[in-house]
Amino acid sequence: MDVSSRRLRYFVTLAEELHFSRAAARLFLTQQALSKQIRELEDEVGVRLVERTTRTVALTEAGTVFVASARRALDVIEAGVEAARRAHDGDIGTLRLGFCIGAALELTTPILAEFGRRHPRVRVELREAGFDDPSAGLADDRADVALIRLPVGAPGIESEPLFTEPLVAAVPAGHPFAARESVTAAELAAEPLVVGRSPDPVWTGFWTLDAHRDPSLPHRVLHSSSQSEELEMVAAGLAVAVTVAGLRRYAAGRGGLHYVPVAGIPGSTLAVAWRRGRRTPAVAHFAEVAREVREAETAVVRVIEGG
Numbered sequence: 001m002d003v004s005s006r007r008l009r010y011f012v013t014l015a016e017e018l019h020f021s022r023a024a025a026r027l028f029l030t031q032q033a034l035s036k037q038i039r040e041l042e043d044e045v046g047v048r049l050v051e052r053t054t055r056t057v058a059l060t061e062a063g064t065v066f067v068a069s070a071r072r073a074l075d076v077i078e079a080g081v082e083a084a085r086r087a088h089d090g091d092i093g094t095l096r097l098g099f100c101i102g103a104a105l106e107l108t109t110p111i112l113a114e115f116g117r118r119h120p121r122v123r124v125e126l127r128e129a130g131f132d133d134p135s136a137g138l139a140d141d142r143a144d145v146a147l148i149r150l151p152v153g154a155p156g157i158e159s160e161p162l163f164t165e166p167l168v169a170a171v172p173a174g175h176p177f178a179a180r181e182s183v184t185a186a187e188l189a190a191e192p193l194v195v196g197r198s199p200d201p202v203w204t205g206f207w208t209l210d211a212h213r214d215p216s217l218p219h220r221v222l223h224s225s226s227q228s229e230e231l232e233m234v235a236a237g238l239a240v241a242v243t244v245a246g247l248r249r250y251a252a253g254r255g256g257l258h259y260v261p262v263a264g265i266p267g268s269t270l271a272v273a274w275r276r277g278r279r280t281p282a283v284a285h286f287a288e289v290a291r292e293v294r295e296a297e298t299a300v301v302r303v304i305e306g307g
Helices: 005-017 020-027 031-045 061-088 105-118 185-189 201-207 227-235 281-296 298-306
Strands: 050-052 057-059 093-099 122-128 145-150 157-165 167-172 193-196 221-224 241-244 257-263 268-275
Touching (some): 005 020, 005 031, 005 061, 020 031, 093 281, 105 157, 105 281, 105 298, 145 157, 145 281, 157 281, 157 298, 167 227, 185 257, 193 201, 193 227, 221 227, 227 241, 227 257, 268 281
Parallel strands (some): 093 122, 193 221
Antiparallel strands (some): 050 057, 145 268, 157 268, 167 241, 167 257
């Protein structure tokens, strides 16, 4: 059976007015056109819904039962239309947010809180990625939007930088670099380096300082599966690591390590990112919130970018 929502609305209006002329006026129809629509609805349903006389209009018993169902059906249709529009506008649904280790540091919580305040009907699913996926779920479509550390080599990813954090060398206590005020990338590149195990050569090359390595020297690289494992390897004297300055704030109680600024090279850029061609309204809303929180939290950003 194919009953249109338009005819349901006509019937509900007539049931409220119990008068063809008044109902037709509310619906901006002629009385004759409304009467025709009601007759066609009755034909579709297969029973008489309205008793008509020259003076009165009344619902039949079937009409009384049907009008309650018609109202519920119209409510469901209206709710569905509204939900579809909200989903199209990015104001309802699920947003899968991937984030790399460390994410946006002190900005992560205010970004999530502000997005939740502005878009309370969008459910955010958080998905932390390890070293094995620098794209934080974007490369294999496990995330709609992500907070990632650039550069990444996965194709088809677009991004908007939020801040750039200075790099430091994590070295074991007693290492010659530990007493230095800074160290150069070339000096670090000559040391055994530990880096997270990743299939992304672009990301790995950044953290192992490939662009600053003397090709005549041996390239000694160890791999770790987590940041804590990386720091354990450094503390044990197996290697040094290139990391972000913010790690000093989060690992302040970790003994056996020194953090030395890396001089003369760009830092690590944290960006909000998405797949090319997949910047949905919800993704655009998240990127907008991230950008505006970054612009508002100037004191926090100064701390992050100052190391």
